[in-house]
Amino acid sequence: MFSVQISYNIYDGQLINQSSVILNLYSTNIENELRKIEALTFSILSDHKVQSHLKQIKNDASNSYERTIAINEFTKRLMAEAQTESYISSIGFIDNNGTEYSVGRHTKPMNDSQKNQVITIAKEESGGIAWMSAFDEENHIIAAREIRATENMEPLAVLLIRLDLENLVNRHISMESRYKPILMILSGETAIFGSKNDVDFSTDKVLAYKTRPYYIENINDEKYLIYYGVSNYTNWTYVHMLPYENIFYGISIMRTVMIAVYAMILLAFIFIGVKFANGITKPIIALSSRMKMVEHGNFDIIISGNGMNKAGDEIGQLEYDFKIMVNRINALINENYVKQLLIKEWELKTLQSQINPHFLYNTLASINGLAKMNGQDKISTMVKALGNLLRCAIKNKEIKITIKEEMGLLNDYIAIQKIRYGERLNFETDMDQEILDCSILKLTLQPIVENSIQYGLENLTGICNIKLKGYRAHDFIIISISDNGIGMSEDLLDKLRKMEFEPKGFGVGLKNINERIKLIFGDKYGLSFESKLNEGATVHIHLPIES
Structure with missing residues (x-):
């Protein structure tokens, strides 16, 4: 008992x-x-x-x-x-x-x-x-x-x-x-x-x-x-x-349920453990294989993705970062290659244009002297400004010059156009002094101002007002060229923003200028546009702060 x-x-x-x-x-x-x-x-x-x-x-x-x-x-x-x-x-x-x-x-x-x-x-x-x-x-x-x-x-x-x-x-x-x-x-x-x-x-x-x-x-x-x-x-x-x-x-039933729960938890832990081990080793092996491909100069497997996705763990993050790094290296290689081709092409054109330039300078100097002797001050001014423009365009091998030097070229061009159009052309400038020593691609402003004159003044019966304004905005330099011409329709403006065509009548062309800026300074720089029909147009040039 x-x-x-x-x-x-x-x-x-x-x-x-x-x-x-x-x-x-x-x-x-x-x-x-x-x-x-x-x-x-x-x-x-x-x-x-x-x-x-x-x-x-x-x-x-x-x-x-x-x-x-x-x-x-x-x-x-x-x-x-x-x-x-x-x-x-x-x-x-x-x-x-x-x-x-x-x-x-x-x-x-x-x-x-x-x-x-x-x-x-x-x-x-x-x-x-x-x-x-x-x-x-x-x-x-x-x-x-x-x-x-x-x-x-x-x-x-x-x-x-x-x-x-x-x-x-x-x-x-x-x-x-x-x-x-x-x-x-x-x-x-x-x-x-x-x-x-x-x-x-x-x-x-x-x-x-x-x-x-x-x-x-x-x-x-x-x-x-x-x-x-x-x-x-x-x-x-x-x-x-x-x-x-x-x-x-029902205590016996509960005991059985508890045993089953513990068994399921154990099986779940075993399953998770195996999956976890495979999740670590397989990505490492695959990443090592891709690294060897890159070591031998094969970037295609990385650029195409090939199943590489950003996972939520450290291995996935490492794999994703490696892909980003290789893609950036390849992009820098391609970008540098394109820039070098552009620079070589520019130097070749510069050398070609410098063939026997002294004859042209001497001829203009003779015309200038003859105009002064005969009291033709306007002709003398135009010839002198044209000589300055040609000398800078032909003699200077540099792709980039200071904004101050570019303004000098533009003033020579405006001097010629003011003699041609007289009081019908009104040109104003408002440039901050702090940006004048910063860099700009040579012959960037003159083609844009020429476009404003061609499509603004020549289609107006009154005075064509062109204003050039330059200032610093955070990490950018912005130069705006505005006119009071006939402007553009929304369809034409949309095509211009997408650079789907190169406007006729340009020496360099807006598309050319935009592509040169992006190639030399980077994709976040270039041209932007504003316009309304019969209310004029504005071209904004975005440049880096670079001395």
């Missing part, structure tokens, strides 16, 4: 321990859901679009259109996330002005005191997540997390997620409803959740038994197994109360 009693006691102890494991599993499932919420907050605050929206909201204090769009886009994102779990009552944020925005199944605005309290608690976590009760709302908690700018950690807003703990708890407890466990969750000495029941069990009684993981208590003449556990994640106290008579029901 004594041995049987011992066996019963041992069996009861095993059942109680097993029940404690099950109750602990409930707590673990709830903790896992809370960790999912933390992961959700991280995905939101690290999203570059969210960062952009919040910066717009912060930097634009007025109710501007851009700020309204940013708020709408952010709340749309939050609304989508609020629908992912049934226990998420609402998701919102508090901006730096203290304004609360909230969306979801059940929103409940906070007063100023509550908002200030939430903001203070969130800031104390230094970017981490803070859990707190939802003020006067039963069985609800708030997950608050400060959103900071990724580049300078400047506070942008406080993200708020209200959770319905009753919904969350019932999701997991209902999986084993025959046990009918009663759950109480404590934060310190404050109860933040309690299952609806008729059991009279106080918080003081829980704290009194805090030193033991579980114990048995008679409540309302019914015996209960009370399991006590503290979360390492939230530091909450989970108190499970399980009717003693329900423990023995």
